[in-house]
Amino acid sequence: MSLQSKAAPVRFESVTKMFGKDVVAVDNIDLHVDAGKLVTLLGPSGCGKTTTLRMIAGLEMATSGKITIGDRDVTKLPATDRDVSMVFQSYALFPHMSVLENVKYGLTFSGFGKDEARSRALHGLDLVGLKGFDNRLPSELSGGQQQRVAVARALVLEPQVLLFDEPLSNLDAKLRRQVREDIRAIQQDLGLTVVYVTHDQEEALAVSDEIVVMRNAAIAQIGTPRQLYDAPNDRFVADFIGEANLLACQITSVDGEMASIEIEGYRHTLSSRGMSEGPATVAIRPSRLVIGIEQGIVATVAKATYVGVRMEYTLTGAFGQVFAVHDDVDAPLEPGTEVQMGFAEKGPVLLPE
CATH class of the missing domain: 3.40.50.300 (P-loop containing nucleotide triphosphate hydrolases)
Known part of the structure; x- marks a missing residue:
């Protein structure tokens, strides 16, 4: 057959x-x-x-x-x-x-x-x-x-x-x-x-x-x-396909196909997707948030959940609230801990309005 x-x-x-x-x-x-x-x-x-x-x-x-x-x-x-x-x-x-x-x-x-x-x-x-x-x-x-x-x-x-x-x-x-x-x-x-x-x-x-x-x-x-x-x-697509944190940012400069963005003094370079300087929204997956960097975005651990293979964190700050995951289950962050977070080199994406 x-x-x-x-x-x-x-x-x-x-x-x-x-x-x-x-x-x-x-x-x-x-x-x-x-x-x-x-x-x-x-x-x-x-x-x-x-x-x-x-x-x-x-x-x-x-x-x-x-x-x-x-x-x-x-x-x-x-x-x-x-x-x-x-x-x-x-x-x-x-x-x-x-x-x-x-x-x-x-x-x-x-x-x-x-x-x-x-x-x-x-x-x-x-x-x-x-x-x-x-x-x-x-x-x-x-x-x-x-x-x-x-x-x-x-x-x-x-x-x-x-x-x-x-x-x-x-x-x-x-x-x-x-x-x-x-x-x-x-x-x-x-x-x-x-x-x-x-x-x-x-x-x-x-x-x-x-x-x-x-x-x-x-x-x-x-x-x-x-x-x-x-x-x-x-x-809609960012949030529906997997989980995505949507954060307000400022596109500070555009050089060809790359853009520099800033959130509360933290800077990151990513694809411009045809966008120009000014206010914008960046989508970042929970697994692409990096916790514990220097000169990052200041956040507080509001919730920490152990799910076996990883830790899940809710982080809050002036930016609002984000959801992050971390592989280190042996040294979890306690609620109330202040941390600095940033983005993995690949992963954050600007969303065309």
């Missing part, structure tokens, strides 16, 4: 989805998903990500615009006529059927003979690491194993596009990490086109070739995980 050759790109051209006359669920978006890539739609509840996924599946119809899968216009096609498979949050397994019967279920409606359907279903279980589980019932499996059965059931249909709607939300933290690694490995091994919806930033960073950050029914920014983490377009 070869799925690699069937992977197809997905394209949205000026797509809008309205519910009734007043509710804009998706607002005039353009999106291109390359064949064989895993693209994640990420954003808070109500941002339009699930509606976008459902429009690819044909479970919602676009109000205007054009959707293509491969070179075929699917804008008005029902779900049954689109070559896509969807893995739901709830798994949607039949409790009275064996694992093999669950995986075979879609194949029996797709014109495959009994033997061919069985062969494909067994191969699908092998792909997701469940060889030998074919006669078990879903109730005899862990949550992670049930999720893999749902993935196998979608895979055996050899879809051009595989869709995931919050696939890990029912799993505990340890299982989530394992199953997301499984999904990513299967996607890469088979060269599948995958569109994946989540509101979990860490999950998106871990599995994606590209992330589409959505806000208020529109696309806020598209980029690789590293691009979005290191160079967010604005405050």
Whole structure:
């Protein structure tokens, strides 16, 4: 069973989805998903990500615009006529059927003979690491194993596009990490086109070739995980992709592509991102704050929390409040301690207004 050759790109051209006359669920978006890539739609509840996924599946119809899968216009096609498979949050397994019967279920409606359907279903279980589980019932499996059965059931249909709607939300933290690694490995091994919806930033960073950050029914920014983490377009993206401390600063000089900024006498040089001298905002990740430097920004430890592998600190000062993390768990700073903080050489980024 070869799925690699069937992977197809997905394209949205000026797509809008309205519910009734007043509710804009998706607002005039353009999106291109390359064949064989895993693209994640990420954003808070109500941002339009699930509606976008459902429009690819044909479970919602676009109000205007054009959707293509491969070179075929699917804008008005029902779900049954689109070559896509969807893995739901709830798994949607039949409790009275064996694992093999669950995986075979879609194949029996797709014109495959009994033997061919069985062969494909067994191969699908092998792909997701469940060889030998074919006669078990879903109730005899862990949550992670049930999720893999749902993935196998979608895979055996050899879809051009595989869709995931919050696939890990029912799993505990340890299982989530394992199953997301499984999904990513299967996607890469088979060269599948995958569109994946989540509101979990860490999950998106871990599995994606590209992330589409959505806000208020529109696309806020598209980029690789590293691009979005290191160079967010604005405050929303900076704060939504991982945690970010947003601090007011002054751009004191600009020299080509580099700018010098100042916060309470502390100076730092970073990319100017096309900005000019004057007041600005800098975003700095908790791990890129350096505590205990000379001639830094004066701060007080307001809160210290031990979380096993690191210390987490809330620091306050004239600048407001920031969140910092530190690897030294053996000599933690006590609340009330005055410190001086600065920025790691790489990491701080100016945010265009």
